[in-house]
Amino acid sequence: MTTQPSDAEAVRHWWRTSIIDMEPGRIAFRGHPIEKLIGNVSFPQMIWLMVRGDMPTTDQAALFETALVAGVDHGPQAPSIAAARMAATCGLGLNNVMATAVNMLGDVHGGAGEQCAELYFDIADRMDAGAGLEDAVRDGLDAWRAEHGKIVSGFGHRFHKPVDPRAPRLMALVRQAAAKGTVSGRYADIGEAVQAELGHQRGGRPIAMNIDGATAVIFCELGFPAPLSRGLFCLSRSVGVLSHGWEQMQQGGRNKGPMPPQYFPLYEAKDDDR
Template identity: 65%
Template sequence: MSSDTASGRNDVADWWRTSIIDMEPGRIAFRGTEIQDLIGKVSFPEMIWRMTRTDIPTPGQTRLLEAALVAAVDHGPQAPSIATARMAVTCGLPLNNAMASAVNTLGDVHGGAGEQAVELYAHVESYDGPVSAALDAWIAARGKIIPGFGHRFHKPVDPRAPRLLALVEEARQQGACDGCHAAIATAIEAELADRKGTPVPMNIDGATAVIFAELGFAAPLARGIFCLSRSVGILAHAWEQMQQGGRNKGPTPPAYRWTYDGD
């Protein structure tokens, strides 16, 4: 084989580079572990960790990640992502297209607060000053909306957040995390209540962000993992709508009309 041919083949082989999977006929390995040694032995949350990280989680870390995944699966058809999935099915789309349409609505406003809350906790952690000053600096740079706190529907408390924080505390006591970010989130919650004169409790995004931060996930992965979690609800609603039937269902019943404010 000529050197030019060998070089060309290397150019092709090196076009994509990955440390995630090694595969050849009759063999599949993820991060150095054969697939047959993972199947039936590793949970799906642990597999998510192994695929997105280079380390292997402890059982306590896996349980905490699983709790975050379970907590965020669904929030009903009033959530844009869920409504999109159901509407897509009534337009004749199969499940995969409905799911893709729905996941694509998970952006900075709907679905992005968890990532932003992880960034907020990191900001407060690294800030040279009290939580109040760190929060002022955040607001000056990012705006008045504080990600992960308050909820337009669940008042006075998002029922998911206290349970998740309790599990974080259990994990801290068992050595699965150090509780640093849970303490930061609680301090932010207290500061917001002091400023508003009324409780501004942590919501699902703030609580799952505590878990992702405690487990050492990078902020963008918080959104990615939320998408994995919410995909379960999206699939369930798309499938349910498929069983119910219906054609071309829009966001409101046909008898209702939008407000026209033109001339």
């Protein structure tokens, strides 16, 4: 005879979590009492602890933090930032302003880091199967394009040509971390090999590794699964979203659209309109 759980047990077992243990007078994250975390861990360490379940070393947290810092903002020409500022002029609160922007971070704008990490992991798998770096990169790019099209996420930038100023600095920090043994440097090799191969395929014209390509190197080096690259980017970019939303609130303005009111979108008449 099967024993049915009590109502109290059924409620208690409705959600299961190893993230937080909370009851009146007690809060513990991943087994760490909150009062021992406050004042003793940094915000990047706290993000790592919550997502991964363990505490990073000081050097791991420092490298992780560089990726979070690098991605905070790229100005109002970024659709998510523009949307946040427009939302602020519509009278929304900061939480709604931030949600408006974060909800726009999709596959095209915001998802490139995840896609690039998937490419890096695929190339690493090919190397594990016996391919050399150059062959793994070429085959990985061929497979990528067959599935996703010609644009390779993490490389190229509509403004920063041929160098995205964020990427070289991040890659230098990865190399420093690899020299200390904090990371292997394997994904830095892969990322730079992809960049070189893309330049070769462009007839020798260099192409920028952009912020997504560089942060994907860091997240892969630190062992974060590819989907977390997007979530971590959302955390990072939320800082810029908050800043722009708050600034727009201070500047004022009502119902600001995507272009000044004296300009109108182009009307394209159809044949049956004439």
